[in-house]
């Protein structure tokens with residue numbers, strides 16, 4: 001499949017790994033938008049949040065649990081961080097393999 005993140009998961013495209021288990025892989029974003037910018041991807045190719053089903057509930061809970069662990073390990077648990085799934089064109093999704101952005105390490109732009 002011609003998917004950048006599947007290739008990263010397979011190691012065909014190099015990345016800087018942060019976390020790896022049987023369900024998910026996490027790596028540094030190549031073009032960071034904050035001092036800490038990490039992506040968590042399910043190993044299963046899922047296009048976007050729209051394509052998660054109830055069968056993926058445990059996977060989604062796991063993704064958030066891993067995000068929490070990574071935030072703690074990177075020292076941003078207490079200072080704060082943002083978790084984002086960009087979904088579709090208007091949100092600026094550019095890679096159509098669902099991924100959770102972890103952003104932190106500085107005051108982030110106001111979304112309000």
Ligand code: 5GP
Nearest residue numbers: 004015027028029030031086092093094095
């Ligand atoms: P999106 O805009 O789809 O929510 O996020 C895609 C993210 O993937 C972007 O922040 C972009 O910098 C990152 N990205 C795209 N291609 C690569 C790559 O080959 N390696 C890594 N590490 N990140 C990538």
Ligand code: ZN
Nearest residue numbers: 003006045097
């Ligand atoms: Zn993929």
